[in-house]
Amino acid sequence: MKHQKNFIINDIKVAPGETKQINLDVARLHSGTHIDLLVHAYRSAKPGPVILVLGGVHGDEVNGIEIVRRLIANKHFNNLLCGSVIAIPLLNIYGFLNFSRDLPDGKDVNRSFPGNKNGSLASRVAHVLSDEILPWIDFGLDFHTGGSTRYNFPQIRYSPSDEKAIELAKIFAPPYLIPSHPIDKSLRKVAQERGTPFLVYEGGESLRIEDFSIKEGIKGTLRVLHAHKMIKEAPPVAFPTVTLPKKRWIRASKSGMFRWLRQSGDSVVEGETLGIISDPYGYSEAIVTSTQTGILFGHNNASVVNQGDALFHVGYK
Numbered sequence: 001m002k003h004q005k006n007f008i009i010n011d012i013k014v015a016p017g018e019t020k021q022i023n024l025d026v027a028r029l030h031s032g033t034h035i036d037l038l039v040h041a042y043r044s045a046k047p048g049p050v051i052l053v054l055g056g057v058h059g060d061e062v063n064g065i066e067i068v069r070r071l072i073a074n075k076h077f078n079n080l081l082c083g084s085v086i087a088i089p090l091l092n093i094y095g096f097l098n099f100s101r102d103l104p105d106g107k108d109v110n111r112s113f114p115g116n117k118n119g120s121l122a123s124r125v126a127h128v129l130s131d132e133i134l135p136w137i138d139f140g141l142d143f144h145t146g147g148s149t150r151y152n153f154p155q156i157r158y159s160p161s162d163e164k165a166i167e168l169a170k171i172f173a174p175p176y177l178i179p180s181h182p183i184d185k186s187l188r189k190v191a192q193e194r195g196t197p198f199l200v201y202e203g204g205e206s207l208r209i210e211d212f213s214i215k216e217g218i219k220g221t222l223r224v225l226h227a228h229k230m231i232k233e234a235p236p237v238a239f240p241t242v243t244l245p246k247k248r249w250i251r252a253s254k255s256g257m258f259r260w261l262r263q264s265g266d267s268v269v270e271g272e273t274l275g276i277i278s279d280p281y282g283y284s285e286a287i288v289t290s291t292q293t294g295i296l297f298g299h300n301n302a303s304v305v306n307q308g309d310a311l312f313h314v315g316y317k
């Protein structure tokens with residue numbers, strides 16, 4: 001059992017029963033400033049699972065960072081009844097500094113796993129996590145938001161071929177469960193290949209703090225801890241969890257100014273009006289209709305869109 005071992009992170013030992021904060025040296029900025037990754041390790045003396053709670057793989061997805069920050073600040077991990085939590089609120093510090101998903105080299109950490117210690121910045125950040133953290137954990141919770149202006153209604157993405165991930169996703173019990181095969185070189189894929197299941201939580205949109213998505217992320221995390229007897233209580237499930245095994249994007253047929261009339265969380269039927277795209281001069285309007293009956297689990301908040309842009313994400317059975 002992984003919990004029995006002493007964690008060695010950045011040559012610092014964290015034994016069962018100990019709680020420590022560790023600064024992991026990642027690299028330097030062009031200004032010469034050191035970039036340290038702050039890792040919180042909370043360990044009960046009693047055996048149990050080791051869980052990674054991770055935010056900020058994408059530096060602009062602030063809800064994810066805020067979920068982990070609140071869990072730490074509200075001391076949810078301070079008196080674990082068993083097991084361990086490793087909490088990292090912000091993995092991609094470079095992206096956070098630049099209000100960007102990616103690193104200054106334009107690369108995405110979540111397409112750079114397992115990484116390389118001599119590689120690009122993204123590859124180095126991925127390597128630090130793969131090398132220093134993944135060996136110690138049993139499973140992970142990775143907190144994200146929709147990319148760019150796309151809003152995601154609180155949901156968990158998990159691998160449908162991974163029994164443990166399915167079990168964890170049901171325990172987390174977000175409004176929507178989205179089974180999806182992981183992308184090559186993503187954290188979820190590389191961890192799964194090493195036998196470590198990951199749930200990817202998506203809630204809200206980048207660069208926008210949204211309390212609903214943050215609270216759903218926190219509640220789900222507490223339910224996972226509670227199911228493993230690590231904490232005494234967990235919030236009840238307020239929404240019936242809906243699994244959406246199939247999904248498709250409804251895209252812009254024209255470029256122009258976009259107003260949505262239906263939004264994430266709404267049930268829609270094929271042919272229904274979802275939004276309007278207008279030219280800026282008052283000549284024409286195009287109706288965006290649903291090509292699918294299902295549930296909107298994501299939508300685009302962009303005010304101006306281009307032909308082909310993804311506007312609504314519909315999930316269905």
Ligand SMILES: [Zn+2]
Pocket residue numbers: 057058061144145
């Ligand atoms: Zn993300």
